[in-house]
Amino acid sequence: MPVSPTKQKIFEEAARLFQENGYLAASMRDLAQRVGLQVSSLYSHIGNKEELLQKICFDSARLYLEGMKNVEESAASPSEKLRRLISLHIQIATTDVTSVTIFSDEWRHLSEPYLQEFLAIRKDYEKRFSRILQQGIDASELVEMNTTVALFTILTSLRWLHRWYPEKRGISVKSLEAEILRFLFEGMKNPNAG
Amino acid sequence: MPVSPTKQKIFEEAARLFQENGYLAASMRDLAQRVGLQVSSLYSHIGNKEELLQKICFDSARLYLEGMKNVEESAASPSEKLRRLISLHIQIATTDVTSVTIFSDEWRHLSEPYLQEFLAIRKDYEKRFSRILQQGIDASELVEMNTTVALFTILTSLRWLHRWYPEKRGISVKSLEAEILRFLFEGMKNPNAG
The missing domain is CATH 1.10.10.60 (Homeodomain-like)
Structure with missing residues (x-):
């Protein structure tokens, strides 16, 4: 509507x-x-004031859920699906800065039943994200790892972007995305180092 | 005192x-x-109430600064220094849960001049952390990368730990530390994958 x-x-x-x-x-x-x-x-x-918070939180949640659905329905490999999800987070965090700030930091102030609903959506999203990580491990595209630790490391590692405006730092969103994907997939160690 | x-x-x-x-x-x-x-x-x-916030924030800041000083004064290689700093963050976040929560989330409520002082300490810490990243790149221990992006990715990637209690999740702090260090240094991609 x-x-x-x-x-x-x-x-x-x-x-x-x-x-x-x-x-x-x-x-x-x-x-x-x-x-x-x-x-x-x-x-x-x-x-009232909380209706505004609800709208911002659930609108942002919808963006991530729609992205997840598109990725899940695609024929991409698990690691390509992961790349797309991480890119989606970077895109949303760098374009919809204000909403993502509220979504990331202020959702705790939702009252019931909205708080439980919000947490259930988040849990569902994390479960689907973990499933793709596990599929990547099963397909030997990713190393054996604790998927819960990997999940939170990935999702949390992106949570500075909405407070850091790439265009003001002399880096394009595209380069930023490439840097972050490289970091998360290949790590910071020089493979040629001892 | x-x-x-x-x-x-x-x-x-x-x-x-x-x-x-x-x-x-x-x-x-x-x-x-x-x-x-x-x-x-x-x-x-x-x-007053703010004096309590000040104490918690500056006590936590001191823990990180002392750790940084020890690491800087050690004879370790840059990548070993980085490992020690990351371990320090994991140790503090999993042992001093309450203080780290406040330090991480509530420092914004400090009033002046404490807010500026806190931000200056944080900026100094980040600068010293970045310097070690750059030393690692210069020594070819780490890959060529944007040190600012790497800095924030590393520091932020650890910011779920103080809300997630390892002992309740069936993982020891030691295993958690090993998982996270592996992830950040080697990434999640299987090096044997195509």
């Missing part, structure tokens, strides 16, 4: 406000000021 | 409280209750 331009603006400003001040410290008064509305008018567009 | 047992207990309970509720949501009333004091007595032991 398409949202009205005002509602869309509210969501965008809310994401920015939560990113700057943190969800807990962000006030609806500040948000109203940013979108040029009275606080009372703001509430006619959205339910 | 040694601190009194009461003060020590206040610091420990504060770390736990901040971890459970987040710094912003944690109240001095809750803290007083946990240590069995009246709020007014609590204030006779410590200045």
Whole structure:
């Protein structure tokens, strides 16, 4: 269902406000000021502050789940599937910076039943990610390893990107992606070193 | 300077409280209750809530800085220095769970001038870490890579450990350390794969 331009603006400003001040410290008064509305008018567009957090968290979750579904349904090899998933994380983290910040750092403030729902989606995503790691090991494309340790190492290793803007650091998103994929697949050791 | 047992207990309970509720949501009333004091007595032991956050953040920072100094002064090769630093992070994250949680997630709530001081220490640490990466590349122990990308990938990749208790997951800290070091140095690709 398409949202009205005002509602869309509210969501965008809310994401920015939560990113700057943190969800807990962000006030609806500040948000109203940013979108040029009275606080009372703001509430006619959205339910409350948490509704904004819910929208941002579940919209981001949907992006990852859609990416996972596309990857799973592709005919690619397990390691190619992994490359695509890691690239997807890098793409989302470097293009949708504000939403990813909230998604990564502020989801803890969701209330029930949203918190449980969010955690269930995340667990499902991690399970599917682990399954692809295991398929890569079974196909001898990846080394024998603890898939849980590998899963968290990979996913967490990308969690600086949404706070680090590649274009401001003299590196393109494409080069960044190549660097990270090389690091995760081949490690930092020089294979020619003793 | 040694601190009194009461003060020590206040610091420990504060770390736990901040971890459970987040710094912003944690109240001095809750803290007083946990240590069995009246709020007014609590204030006779410590200045205010932020003093507790400062102590936790700067105590943790000191652990990393001391580790860095030991590593820098050792005669080890650059890649051995890196292994030791990564091991240090794993050791701290798996033994001093509560403090590391606050150090990792809640430092943003430090006020000035503590925030700037904390960020300066962190920047210094990162610079020294990058220097060792560069020494490893120069010595051909590590592959040619963007040291900034490598730095953040390594440091961030360890930031799930303080939320994940190895002993509860059927893996020893020692095995965990071996898995992570292998992953970061050699990557997940099977070197015998095509």
